[in-house]
Amino acid sequence: MSADATKDLDLENGPTDEELVAETVKGSLASYDELIRRFQSRLYGVIYHLTSNHEDTNDMLMEVFDKAYRSLPTFRGQSSFYTWIYRIAINRTFNFLEKRKRRQGAMSLNEIDEDGLPKYDMPDPIQRNNPSKSSMLNELQNKLNESMLGLSKEHRTVVTLYDIQGLAHAEIAKIMGSTEGTVRSRLHYAHKQLQKSLGIYLRR
């Protein structure tokens, strides 16, 4: 890493994403590390909610950051870095889903270990000492994943970005390269589908 490239970078006052991109292009690996820290959790969420598989998500996330790093010299700043890297993540995940579909013939749900618990260190939203609640939550999680995987990848993406990640319609439209109207219409359709498949878990 070039020491000069990072010397003047004031990480405490929070450089913008674009400043970090510029420093990375000049050779500062520390700046790219900072970009990774900023986006890793959000991108993990996007990829995971599209694949429903933690192992695949981990692999994909590495690929996305690697691809983005290699492509940074061609990043012209026409969109924000945030939009750009989200697009890379979504496009690569879409490609991955296509390949997985061809390879497996059917999609796999999230790996559950022998105890019926997720493989990774997931936060435990309910007490382990309440096995019936835990079992219900696992069932609900499986059903949610199953319903999400029942949607097309485009519909799953808008649900992920809007309902789970809390992005605005306009931001989603930029990321997906579509109009706000298309985002709203996909969201409405996806909600209707999910409402149908998750009906028994919803209060009337």
Added chain:
Amino acid sequence: MNQKEDFSELQKLLQLKRLETPGQEYFERFVDAFHQYQRQEILREEPWYSKLMEVLFEPWVAGVPRLATVAASAACLVAGIAFFLGPVAPGSAALADGKVAHAKGIIVASNPTEDSLQIQPELIETAAGGEVTQLRPLYVNGHGAVAYDSRLAF
């Protein structure tokens, strides 16, 4: 908005999926894991011919032939046909001094003990039923050779 169009309960349910995330420890280690991943990627960079094969054949596997692939394949096919149908060059072609066999003009010679092949026309004559033949070498490597003789193509 009627009751069926009220998605607020569904949206609350979907927000539960925010909990499906690895622990903070995973993200604290991620940058280091990424550096390791990049080093491994550099070490296992695919050679150019592997990438070429991928570009040429992956579309066929996917069932979506690309125009470039179709064009390249057609060019190879035409070149192959022209090669087979072209006039036989004069002179005896080289084949191995080991075992020789032929079928319909394709003559295969192999000699697993020799690294460099010495071509012996008498072996070709044996394969061709005693006639002196003119051959077009198709492929030669360290231990074997394949040749084509249009006169034997019956």
